[in-house]
Amino acid sequence: MTESSDQSRESLVLAYGLRVRLRHEPRLRRAAAWLRVEAGSHDVDAQWPGLAHFLEHLVFLGTERFPREQGLMAFVQRHGGQVNARTSERTTDYFFELPQAVFGEGLERLCDMLARPRLAIEDQQREREVLHAEFIAWSRDAQAQHLFRLAGGVSARHPLRAFHAGNRDTLPVASPEFQQALHDFHQRYYRTGQMTLQLVGPQPLRILAGLARDADAALAAGPRRANAPVETLLGDPGEAPPASDPQRLNLLFACDSLPPGTDEALRFLELWAGSAHPGGLLAELRRLGWAQSLSLSPLYQYADQALVNFEVQLTEAGQQSRAAAQALCFDWLEYFQSHADWEPLREEYRLLRSRQSQTEGALELARRLAHGQLSELPDEAVLALRALLERFTPQSLLAPGAKALDEPPRLPPFGPWRMPPRNRFLRGQCRPTQASPRIAALEQGEHEPNRGLEGAVHLRWRLANRHHAALWHMLDASLRRLGEEARQAGVQLEFSRLGPDWQLRLCGVREPLPAILEQAVELLQRPTPESWRQASPPPRQQVPIRELLALWPEHGLGHHRPARNDSSELHPEALQRLWQQARWDGLVLGFDDADRLALDAVAARLPGSASNELLQPSILPDRATWSQVACGSDEHALLLWCPAPSLSIQDDVAWRALAQLLQAPFYQRLRTELQLGYAVFSAFRQLAGRPGLLFGVQSPGSDCAALWGHIAEFLEALPERLAQWPGTSLREQCVALADSLDGGNLGLTQRLEMQWQGRLAGHSSDYSNMLREWVGQLDGPTLVEAAHRLLDSQVSWTALATGPCPGGSWYEAV
Template structure:
């Protein structure tokens, strides 16, 4: 866990007008940058909708100094980082995270692509097709269309009612007038006065400032200009029904300063499901099962607040009345305890936040909690929403989050309290000294990661006689809903997955609240009955995401399903892994561990391998778009095979994207990556296309893979060495953050590796050479580890074998 960062980052404006925020996080393993341009889709000339989004895409296509294969995206991917961009109504954001050693190179590429875009006509024509494919998918996505329809209650002339994504018809690349508008937009807004740069990392403020000044020196200088004010929203409120959901929308035209923080505070408490609140009342009276409140839009005093309920039209008027009653109650309360808890929640989020999360937070320029200046803004908002000074007596403020309060220190911290005869296999730190052997304990308290920080991770796995039915899975997830939210606010991420007959409960984050979170979670999971409430339906996923969601279960042998939770728990067998725990926190885990249902078992069976087979599974995505996901596991689970598969994944990522997305224009969702599923390391290739069918997509993937040996042969020694070193560094203690390390060690345990897996991986990666890579490439082409293809169409002919 990063050491606590300063609650307020350093801010200043450089001599050339660039505003910077600099946050020193002494415990961070990586550095991040978030660059915000004060210009977005609503700042584009009316004649060219989509131009701002189009420019964002074009900027990633390379410059004279850094062509696409050396540009920011390729550079970040090559160093195991993260990179993305987003165009909104009035802002455009570019952000990335990198190892500290590579950070200055990322900033250099970002400044160059912002200042010196090529805007090549051929690039534009190709990228327009990518945006058009996105547009086609967007226009056919029910969730996206419902979101767009939310603005129909606003005046037709307001830009929120307009189309801003861009497509083949709106982006008239061939016209001189469009080219002039594109250059004018870039020159007008992509200059220092319109930009804010947020840097976060373990570097001190002076070092971050030097990086910011170097970044700023390459940018065009210019003063900040005022963005044109939009026309008035003109309405106060309206409502809509879109099938399963009822929507209430509230528009504001002249909000005071700090209203963004006031709206965020209000939404936080509106979304609470605790007794006495709005949602609890609606659920109790069968008016609605779910509530989601968030601001859809905020600019220059204007805002649009959206409240979504999974309720029909007949209930919406009653819900609106109860909402106004709750708002009246809320407006008359003492907000001091709520402000204190809200600030504590935000402080916890910053404490567990990585560099990228913190940099993006800083780019918003919002103070923590609800500052005094935002209190008046909140009062103004509540007044405009219709709050009055009388209300029903049944409302109450939510109970305090139990996981935000520190636990009392425990005595005799070196022992595991609550241990029973069923838990004799639990290991203490002293018992885990021998790190070279395979662990035999059902719950291992591992020393593979240091226990000196505040961070911890718990993995609990159950193997059952049958899979949970769809209905039971929904009830299990619903049982954790409130615990998951309270835990998240307290700095613990809680995830539960039921994949076939393998169930996993995972906790990561601050270790101090974890014993209590685990105890509450186990109680909820084992209390599920046939009468437990069902979860509300999830929004449909795009096809490629449906395939990714189906992948873990597709890697397991099919088993029958059961709806009897009590029987499944009775016959369950479990094992687990705990990482990062200091002796006191380890001791506090005793009571929760004594309540784990099922029987401890340190020899749970591993999923069957698919070596040598080419399996094809059809997934009905209920979409007109096509998608393919090719899963290629390593031939074995030894560390050497895993290491070479990781290096192949790093070498393939950029060329695969360049070939299938940029050159062949197959679709906008194109990726290759390394995934670990049930302990098995695999290369994964994914493509979603609006017009190319799955068998043709797979052929393109295979053609690319056939060229893999040549790609390796063409790689010069220096480049190969750089890739190898970059990959090895990603496994080193200096760069690997706790959450990533914990996941790697859990997957290593599933694969049967010893607790020195990370060190062995670094040494193995460092020894990889060209001949080893070529041999691995051939084993990949021969499908020695097997190929599993998930697709939105039925299996083609031999050699593919259809599976259900």
């Protein structure tokens, strides 16, 4: 039965009860599926905390028809796609993105694993240890614990107050009662009547509808069942709230009996509360030197309830002015509430949503469908927004350590609040059109006959040295507001640094890109006044493996000591000298000759001097280097970088093939069999043009020396493993690799990164086609030889770890 339909979208309820939302987007290069099960951790019997999360893990472990090595995760990884799952309080989501040609096979595997998981006891015992490792990491993660503590003020009867992550003690696999509960939960909720499937892709609606009908037939049929009853958020908290984090100001509001439209109302308010526009709350907090960032988001939302967190990351000065900062927040909320219907912002919101729908990939569009995100703020959401703002008062605070102010402090003088202005890049504003000679240093990327609406620019400045960290942080702060505007207009703006290079990347809708670049160039040369006070590095990552990943590029280039953050250079004269000595080059993608007029006009005003002589191949180290990084965590983490011995196309392709072939076995060995931890990965990466393999493990139990031993053992066995690899499987993997390198299957960001890395390696603009040609020449003996070359190149490997150098072939970084 069809519920609603238009030329590009359709909503259906199919024969066996599966609800379906379809979206046809011809511009997409891939297709995505997002299947939501309307049941989550709060629907589990309180006797078995973590059961829903446990089941989410178990369904990925293979079925009779599709064993693990042929299951969804391995299939998606083999075809260069994305796959993941998430268990929330009241929902469990499974989602993936694949090239259109193999999308149906991925959906077939998704349905089979949800309908017919093996749930073998031996699989459960191994996977429980993985969940236990996740639990240990969660219990040690400061951000996760902060969010958990925030719920300490809600009713003691509400499931938000309970533990739901699951660990070795709460998942008694050997218990018959637990097994019965596990199977009952699966049989009750993993049924078509309890599911909604979102399909988004370039396929016509009739094709997507056919795939949906196949899914409806393949999933286990069953009616919709009632979820666990909802307890009120407000009530006796049962215990005193813990002390608040001094670096955060949390204004927490628990709301029951909210009207329809609250979901979209919260998204609307979240957007404008976090905006850094002049006259806004974040801009004022930054002007006063009190805040680094601000966010508003629901920590929990279900039915007519919401637990809303208004969080300000405070500076040291903000911590000393905490009460005044809190009063400022409520003053802004009162100002925002004073607007009758927010009509100008509703129009801006509609334009933003429209631009998002034109630029987002298949998976993000499917996520928005699953979350019911609308293209505008409807009238019922306006009413819901008024209801929310009426509850956001000092007297309604629920945040730990927060209290209503008896007498709000006198605030420092500040200008009147202003509503966010119209985004200048959303409406086809005038852009640079002055004719300018073509600049050779701004190279044109591979020609794309069907380029659609998108374009990209990658600029690089080579500095005299890498020790300008303070100036870089200052400029990064100066670009933040522009980055927000650009993102809303469909352009991602990224400012980064690597060794002596500063890089600016703009990627997205082509039409506003020259004007955004023009503003970025202005801010790089004449930063905003307040940015000179924000020249400090961002807070360190809390999860060790993430912190190592952030540090890896510099270490991979041999820079084992951080760049000096010299605040004495924070003055305009130092910035001017830096730009005078800098040289730049770049790459353009998706712009034809007519489009290049405006772009070249901006490039003519770039700071520094254009140069075609910046392509200096990275030099391999002459010994294996181990760097210990203090991450402030009890978890052990190790990253291993294995660069290819040359920049040749042959080595590039061989290392890509090794990465694809190793991904599943490495994960199987270290995560499933050895149960070292939940963060286990291997991947192909390029660093300054050089291809390589990157291995990562985080473990709560095994130290770094032991982790290295397991990785070394795996790699030593690699040549023999490849020699025994079935020829048919090898050919299938090579076909999948070739398809993943096809520009027609890659997003704009991926194509830009590939072209840029190929340029750094000295390859022509036909780089992707050259890679695909060489993939066709791969065979078993070639890959076995590549595996031996990998092991022989250990002298050039780099390790980052939370533990000390284990000795042997490793040398401690100095």
